[in-house]
Amino acid sequence: MGAKDAVSLMDYHLCRLTIADLDEICVIEDAVYTHPWTRGNFLDSLYSQHEAWGLRRLDGRLIGYFFAMLVLDELHLLTIAVAQNEQGKAWGLQLLKHLFELARRKECVSILLEVRVSNQRAIHIYQRFGFVQVGRRKAYYPAHQGVREDALLLQLILPQHEGGQ
Ligand SMILES: CC(C)(COP(=O)(O)OP(=O)(O)OC[C@H]1O[C@@H](n2cnc3c(N)ncnc32)[C@H](O)[C@@H]1OP(=O)(O)O)[C@@H](O)C(=O)NCCC(=O)NCCS
Numbered sequence: 001m002g003a004k005d006a007v008s009l010m011d012y013h014l015c016r017l018t019i020a021d022l023d024e025i026c027v028i029e030d031a032v033y034t035h036p037w038t039r040g041n042f043l044d045s046l047y048s049q050h051e052a053w054g055l056r057r058l059d060g061r062l063i064g065y066f067f068a069m070l071v072l073d074e075l076h077l078l079t080i081a082v083a084q085n086e087q088g089k090a091w092g093l094q095l096l097k098h099l100f101e102l103a104r105r106k107e108c109v110s111i112l113l114e115v116r117v118s119n120q121r122a123i124h125i126y127q128r129f130g131f132v133q134v135g136r137r138k139a140y141y142p143a144h145q146g147v148r149e150d151a152l153l154l155q156l157i158l159p160q161h162e163g164g165q
Pocket residue numbers: 003032033080081082083086087088089090091092093094114115116119121122124125126128129130
């Protein structure tokens with residue numbers, strides 16, 4: 001059964017995330033990241049009115065989420081995650097599709113993101129989705145024992161339509 005089939009079989013809600021969702025978000029974040037965002041990081045992002053969206057199963061369970069920041073006509077993906085037991089079922093692809101739709105609605109010209117050089121799975125998914133590398137940020141991420149890791153800067157240019165969207 002292909003990744004896409006998995007999604008079409010499972011109904012879900014796309015929902016805007018708020019402070020009320022932080023407990024669930026932090027459980028996922030702490031489980032899937034070696035250097036997770038803190039509750040404070042998420043609060044700062046929500047207080048800054050960043051775009052925060054999640055996928056919930058019909059029984060209400062949070063499957064995954066993304067936080068993104070609108071900078072003029074560019075949407076900057078800040079974090080994206082799918083619950084450990086839900087990974088590999090195309091939910092990440094679904095989140096990227098909603099991120100893309102959000103960028104279109106906001107009339108953005110591109111989406112930008114940083115990803116750890118070592119995060120081959122995410123890099124593969126982003127490249128499959130159409131992101132290309134446009135830069136590299138030296139020692140951008142904390143890594144083990146105080147060593148730092150570079151980030152690849154990836155960008156997706158949105159197709160522009162004559163006369164706006
Ligand atoms: C990265 C992450 C969000 C991906 O979510 P996921 O649910 O595991 O990924 P998916 O199952 O949706 O994988 C996407 C699939 O869609 C494919 N895909 C991506 N774009 C596609 C497109 N446009 N058309 C068809 N398929 C596409 C991918 O190749 C992948 O297929 P594969 O599994 O056969 O390689 C998730 O693994 C995660 O939370 N990881 C930990 C946190 C993290 O690293 N986040 C990213 C930080 S930058």
